[in-house]
Amino acid sequence: MSDTATTGVSQSFQLKSASVSLTALELYYFDDTEFEANLREKISQAPGFFKDIPLVISLDKYEGPDRELDFFKIIGTCRRYNIHVIGVRAATDDQRRLARSAELPVLPGGSLREAKSEAPAQQPEAAPEPSPTLAQPAPAKVITQPVRSGQQITAPEGDLVILAPVQAGAEVLAAGDIHIYGPLRGRALAGIHGTEGARIFCQSLEAELVSIAGHYKISEDLQDNGWKSAVHIQLKDDLLVVKPLEKA
Amino acid sequence: MARIIVVTSGKGGVGKTTTSASISTGLAKHGQKTVVIDFDVGLRNLDLIMNCERRVVYDFVNVIQGEATLNQALIKDKRVDGLYILPASQTREKEALTKEGVEKVINELSETFDYIVCDSPAGIEHGALMALYHADEAIVVTNPEVSSVRDSDRILGILQSKSKRAENGLEPAKEHLLLTRYNPERVDKGEMLSVQDVEEILAIPLLGVIPESQVVLNASNQGLPVILEEDSDAGQAYEDAVARLLGEEREHRFLTAQRKGFFSRMFKGA
Numbered sequence: 323m324s325d326t327a328t329t330g331v332s333q334s335f336q337l338k339s340a341s342v343s344l345t346a347l348e349l350y351y352f353d354d355t356e357f358e359a360n361l362r363e364k365i366s367q368a369p370g371f372f373k374d375i376p377l378v379i380s381l382d383k384y385e386g387p388d389r390e391l392d393f394f395k396i397i398g399t400c401r402r403y404n405i406h407v408i409g410v411r412a413a414t415d416d417q418r419r420l421a422r423s424a425e426l427p428v429l430p431g432g433s434l435r436e437a438k439s440e441a442p443a444q445q446p447e448a449a450p451e452p453s454p455t456l457a458q459p460a461p462a463k464v465i466t467q468p469v470r471s472g473q474q475i476t477a478p479e480g481d482l483v484i485l486a487p488v489q490a491g492a493e494v495l496a497a498g499d500i501h502i503y504g505p506l507r508g509r510a511l512a513g514i515h516g517t518e519g520a521r522i523f524c525q526s527l528e529a530e531l532v533s534i535a536g537h538y539k540i541s542e543d544l545q546d547n548g549w550k551s552a553v554h555i556q557l558k559d560d561l562l563v564v565k566p567l568e569k570a
Numbered sequence: 571m572a573r574i575i576v577v578t579s580g581k582g583g584v585g586k587t588t589t590s591a592s593i594s595t596g597l598a599k600h601g602q603k604t605v606v607i608d609f610d611v612g613l614r615n616l617d618l619i620m621n622c623e624r625r626v627v628y629d630f631v632n633v634i635q636g637e638a639t640l641n642q643a644l645i646k647d648k649r650v651d652g653l654y655i656l657p658a659s660q661t662r663e664k665e666a667l668t669k670e671g672v673e674k675v676i677n678e679l680s681e682t683f684d685y686i687v688c689d690s691p692a693g694i695e696h697g698a699l700m701a702l703y704h705a706d707e708a709i710v711v712t713n714p715e716v717s718s719v720r721d722s723d724r725i726l727g728i729l730q731s732k733s734k735r736a737e738n739g740l741e742p743a744k745e746h747l748l749l750t751r752y753n754p755e756r757v758d759k760g761e762m763l764s765v766q767d768v769e770e771i772l773a774i775p776l777l778g779v780i781p782e783s784q785v786v787l788n789a790s791n792q793g794l795p796v797i798l799e800e801d802s803d804a805g806q807a808y809e810d811a812v813a814r815l816l817g818e819e820r821e822h823r824f825l826t827a828q829r830k831g832f833f834s835r836m837f838k839g840a
Contacts, residue, residue: 472724473730486773490723
């Protein structure tokens with residue numbers, strides 16, 4: 323007998339816990355004009371990446387006075403650039419009040435400063451997670467044709483394997499790892515649902531952008547390390563690390 | 571059933587119409603009954619290069635809209651047997667090319683011709699999509715420079731995803747790279763991409779390399795497909811490309827700079 327039978331009401335929804343990877347904007351101080359100028363500059367580096375993204379304002383590193391925090395202005399400026407502020411990770415009570423008055427939800431996890439003193443008292447992290455039931459891993463998506471400029475290939479569940487070049491102006495995305503047996507000239511985004519352990523492998527790094535779980539580097543920042551050679555890219559301490567792929 | 575070849579590039583001004591004129595003329599010279607269609611509605615150029623602009627009465631759009639029959643609109647070439655031109659309209663817009671209309675015309679031509687060459691307009695909009703939709707083979711005309719290569723890559727992607735063959739899950743269109751305006755001396759100086767560079771980036775087989783030449787411009791201005799300039803390097807390069815298209819194996823020529831040696835300078839003109 324299912325619940326619906328006993329209550330006589332059918333379920334129109336189900337509540338589930340979900341973890342979503344978001345971009346956070348760590349605000350150091352707030353000045354309306356500087357904020358807009360900085361934002362414009364960031365967007366110009368990767369216009370497609372920022373379009374219509376949800377954004378969380380994180381105040382962990384905020385050094386300015388709370389009275390200068392104008393969430394209405396922040397929301398307005400972001401919206402002009404098609405960025406949607408969906409919440410605030412506030413550190414102090416004043417900041418929380420300000421966020422609420424701007425009708426922004428206050429997200430947990432931002433109370434680092436206050437939490438610090440409590441940290442030792444907390445449960446050690448060792449509490450082992452209940453081992454998940456053995457689910458079948460999603461099969462890798464395999465592409466044999468070149469991914470050409472303007473094309474986008476997504477593996478929404480598993481890994482993505484490409485046995486051909488990924489051309490400039492093309493974009494490949496995967497929930498898991500991305501393997502490219504050829505040059506990577508376009509954009510590769512691994513771990514799109516927030517898997518920080520995802521990696522990108524390619525035979526020649528000539529990418530416009532690489533991203534793992536939302537942490538990204540653009541071409542300009544990739545030039546000095548492993549450019550035009552076989553590499554693998556992984557996330558270490560929130561930083562993308564490029565390492566040569568050496569033959570074992 | 572005719573073989574349908576689209577001549578395309580994405581980028582403008584790389585030599586699509588020049589190539590369409592020469593390839594279609596070359597195919598006809600090899601005894602293949604060929605029609606070349608100008609898809610560049612609104613900016614017709616092909617009839618100028620084929621020197622038949624004064625004989626245009628009806629055009630492609632007239633046929634699509636049922637205002638003329640194919641036989642009324644087709645122009646027979648005066649120089650080469652078995653070559654016909656279907657000119658574009660200058661007074662309409664590209665939206666006049668409906669999918670059904672183009673299909674009907676292509677099907678009708680398919681019954682009597684061996685080859686249908688579609689001269690695509692630049693860009694990746696409606697006109698270009700219509701030109702490549704029915705293609706069995708694609709000649710991607712590329713100049714040895716970065717932006718042209720990028721646009722060719724884009725059009726190859728569109729060919730793979732938006733052509734009739736792609737939509738019906740058939741074997742994809744056969745792709746050919748035709749490199750035009752190639753200047754080996756400038757390649758040596760590092761001012762141009764080399765054949766190897768372009769081949770490596772686009773990863774499709776090379777149909778031919780047309781050297782940059784004054785002859786091409788002169789021929790266009792005179793309304794002569796450059797393939798008919800049989801003594802010129804560009805004309806011979808197009809002839810080689812046509813032979814390869816028909817399955818013949820020919821070595822690529824005009825890839826290296828002519829070294830002007832002592833003797834050739836001494837006996838210049840002799």
